[in-house]
Amino acid sequence: MNTIIFATNNENKVTEVRSILKDEFKILSLKEAGIDIDIPEPFKTLEENAFEKARVISHIMNKDCFAEDTGLEVEALNGEPGVKSARYAGESRDFEKNIDKLLTNLKDKENRKARFRTVVCLIEEGKEKIFEGTCKGTIIAGRRGNSGFGYDPVFVPDGSFRTFAEMSMEEKNTFSHRKKAIEKLAEYLNSGNI
Numbered sequence: 001m002n003t004i005i006f007a008t009n010n011e012n013k014v015t016e017v018r019s020i021l022k023d024e025f026k027i028l029s030l031k032e033a034g035i036d037i038d039i040p041e042p043f044k045t046l047e048e049n050a051f052e053k054a055r056v057i058s059h060i061m062n063k064d065c066f067a068e069d070t071g072l073e074v075e076a077l078n079g080e081p082g083v084k085s086a087r088y089a090g091e092s093r094d095f096e097k098n099i100d101k102l103l104t105n106l107k108d109k110e111n112r113k114a115r116f117r118t119v120v121c122l123i124e125e126g127k128e129k130i131f132e133g134t135c136k137g138t139i140i141a142g143r144r145g146n147s148g149f150g151y152d153p154v155f156v157p158d159g160s161f162r163t164f165a166e167m168s169m170e171e172k173n174t175f176s177h178r179k180k181a182i183e184k185l186a187e188y189l190n191s192g193n194i
Contacts, residue, residue, distance in 0.1 A: 133180025
């Protein structure tokens, strides 16, 4: 399989996945595949949302595809924002507001441990497979850095003193939850275990 549809409208995620897979596969975003829909994410788990997005696009295109859902899970907030990470401060998906809400909710908390968790769902020849990657770290008290997207300015992965937003894409990929999940996907696709 050389070309595969990535069921997302998030160009930041497309760029990140392409940087991970390099030239192993040609990744098409929904826009590049000629699909102009916003797939709802109504479920209570990352797994269900990833499966839903992949199923919708697989059904529309009748082609193999994959989707992912990623959440930031903060220990002191009982796993919030979790599955609601993109809409933590409302349906507008405004990450500045999301970060503001996160920092407010953590204001009096000593425990700043968190993890990013990515779940990837592949639908290939009608079969569904799931892959997961996590990255543990800490939420800092204020934003640092201008790279990345989402919660990157306030997340420092374990083993670093810099936020994801202070890192190059290459450096972020040495820690990345998304890279771990996508590498499992690529290993599966390259294994011939179809």
